[in-house]
Amino acid sequence: MPPVPETPEPLVSDADRDVIVERLRSACAEGRLSLDEFADRVGEVYQARTGADLDRLTGDLPAVAESVDSGPVVRPTRWVVGVFSGARRSGPWRPDDPTRAVAVLGSCQLDLTGVDLALETHIVAVAVFGGIEVLVPEGVGVDFGGFALFGSRDDRTSAHRRPGAPVVRVVGRAFLGGVTVRTRPFSGR
Numbered sequence: 001m002p003p004v005p006e007t008p009e010p011l012v013s014d015a016d017r018d019v020i021v022e023r024l025r026s027a028c029a030e031g032r033l034s035l036d037e038f039a040d041r042v043g044e045v046y047q048a049r050t051g052a053d054l055d056r057l058t059g060d061l062p063a064v065a066e067s068v069d070s071g072p073v074v075r076p077t078r079w080v081v082g083v084f085s086g087a088r089r090s091g092p093w094r095p096d097d098p099t100r101a102v103a104v105l106g107s108c109q110l111d112l113t114g115v116d117l118a119l120e121t122h123i124v125a126v127a128v129f130g131g132i133e134v135l136v137p138e139g140v141g142v143d144f145g146g147f148a149l150f151g152s153r154d155d156r157t158s159a160h161r162r163p164g165a166p167v168v169r170v171v172g173r174a175f176l177g178g179v180t181v182r183t184r185p186f187s188g189r
Contacts (some may be wrong), residue, residue, distance in 0.1 A: 082104070120166065
């Protein structure tokens with residue numbers, strides 16, 4: 001009987017390589033790999049030809065948990081900082097508890113209208129010779145505290161709060177600057 005020829009293992013694609021690079025990047029961010037190990041392995045990823053070559057590069061890393069939701073993971077945002085510049089956070093993002101906004105001779109805008117808000121969201125805003133604006137969707141409750149020294153704290157939110165709506169708690173501290181919280185009509189996201 002003649003020998004059965006082996007079928008070659010399929011070659012990997014750039015998309016396959018990108019998945020492995022992202023997994024290595026996460027492992028480096030978690031402290032599982034040093035920067036040197038990460039750089040070496042990424043170099044090997046782009047030299048890999050088969051799935052076995054890629055598996056060898058992640059074999060010592062913990063298994064990836066299967067996600068029920070196939071959407072991208074959105075990490076919480078801790079800081080939004082504008083120093084001699086402007087910073088804006090908008091779209092689908094997730095505030096940390098708390099999220100800190102700092103504007104020094106610059107500006108920050110935190111747009112919460114595209115955010116799936118938790119029951120309570122905490123924002124600490126510090127403006128020094130700068131301005132910070134927090135946009136909240138209509139119908140969301142706002143608790144705005146803090147102080148201003150030669151500056152302003154301005155609450156421009158609507159008084160209407162939907163029953164059971166989330167609450168955004170903002171502590172504004174303004175030194176020769178300003179912190180404003182204002183309502184923006186819900187965008188339907």
